[in-house]
Amino acid sequence: MKKAILLAAVLASLGGVQKLWAQNRSFQQEKIGDSTMVTVLVPDAIPALSQPVFVSRQEAEKWMADDEPVLGLVDPVTGVAKAYSLWHLDRHEIVNDRIGGKPIAVTW
Amino acid sequence: MAHTGVVYTREANGKELELRVSGKLYKDALVMFDRETGTLWTQVDGKALRGPLLGSRLTEVPALQTTWKAWKKLHPDTLVLRKPGSLRGSTYDGYFRDSSKRGLFGTQGDERLGGKDKIIGVREVGDAVAVPQSVLEKKTVVQFLLAGKPVVLMYALEAETPGVYRAVLEGNALSFRVRKLGGQTQIEDIETGSAWSPLEGKAISGPLAGKHLDRVPYLYSFWYAWSAYRPETRVISE
Incomplete structure (x- = not known):
């Protein structure tokens, strides 16, 4: 877990990664199609959310900022609207959720 | 990293998938993997890059940013x-x-x-x-x-x-x-x-x-x- 946090911190500091990249070209690389896939972290070092919990707007007002960027979705069946803070998605990159009975993934 | 939010239906070949973060980048953008088959998927395109579901593509769902x-x-x-x-x-x-x-x-x-x-x-x-x-x-x-x-x-x-x-x-x-x-x-x-x-x-x-x-x-x-x-x-x- 500690290692994962450290790796995530390294990823967040892009300058750091670029330096690491210059110093020792140890990232695993793999040619796919016309480009290269590069491994910078172990799988799940950034934890996707798979049991998302939702709260009411009133509850969310305690910690949402007006200028906070969100991704918004409306369930085509029930009309229920859902907002996902991009500042929060930044920490997870993927939320596995459901809308209109369909499995969806919100990705950032 | 590409500053882009995309919502996908996480299904391929009629099978529900749980998507996770692979730690890999392709063209400097997030690569996801699914827990069920280990297939790698691009976040920007929703395309299978490699793995058992190669050739599949996730369907986008409209969202508002x-x-x-x-x-x-x-x-x-x-x-x-x-x-x-x-x-x-x-x-x-x-x-x-x-x-x-x-x-x-x-x-x-x-x-x-x-x-x-x-x-x-x-x-x-x-x-x-x-x-x-x-x-x-x-x-x-x-x-x-x-x-x-x-x-x-x-x-x-x-x-x-x-x-x-x-x-x-x-x-x-x-x-x-x-x-x-x-x-x-x-x-x-x-x-x-x-x-x-x-x-x-x-x-x-x-x-x-x-x-x-x-x-x-x-x-x-x-x-x-x-x-x-x-x-x-x-x-x-x-």
Whole structure:
């Protein structure tokens, strides 16, 4: 877990990664199609959310900022609207959720 | 990293998938994997890169990227993904502001636009169109054909975000224009003169009042990522 946090911190500091990249070209690389896939972290070092919990707007007002960027979705069946803070998605990159009975993934 | 939110139906071959973060980058953008088969998927394109589901593609779901303020005005009863307190800002803030940094490995977009120019990208099989945000901000309405079908981008000034729609209502194509009324900018269709809300894609007055346009999935992305994944993209400029 500690290692994962450290790796995530390294990823967040892009300058750091670029330096690491210059110093020792140890990232695993793999040619796919016309480009290269590069491994910078172990799988799940950034934890996707798979049991998302939702709260009411009133509850969310305690910690949402007006200028906070969100991704918004409306369930085509029930009309229920859902907002996902991009500042929060930044920490997870993927939320596995459901809308209109369909499995969806919100990705950032 | 490519500054792009995309929503996908996480199903392939009729099978539900749980998507997770692989720790890999392709063209400097997130690669996901599914827990069920281990297939790797690109986040920008929803395409299987390798693994048992190679050849499959995830379907996009239309979503709106805007501010909390604008969203709750549209949907006062919205639910909100719970988060641990008031996280502010992005871990990538420095990166987003530095125009020289294009992903970790300096993926180059083609030269038609600057690598860190923000674009609104839409695509269908066989076609892709990018509209620079700066062009949409200036023109408010940008309309074009995507794979032969009319699409309209409307800029919502108050939310600083685009609404992207099929410019078709009940089988009839609509054309949109901007009218200045006093200090206000209003978007209306030429066919009926109805006024439209750019965030909702809804006619707010005139003969079509109450009608909705269908949303089109779009990517709000840096040019470098869009053009690296979609080199054949057309660009709508001035």
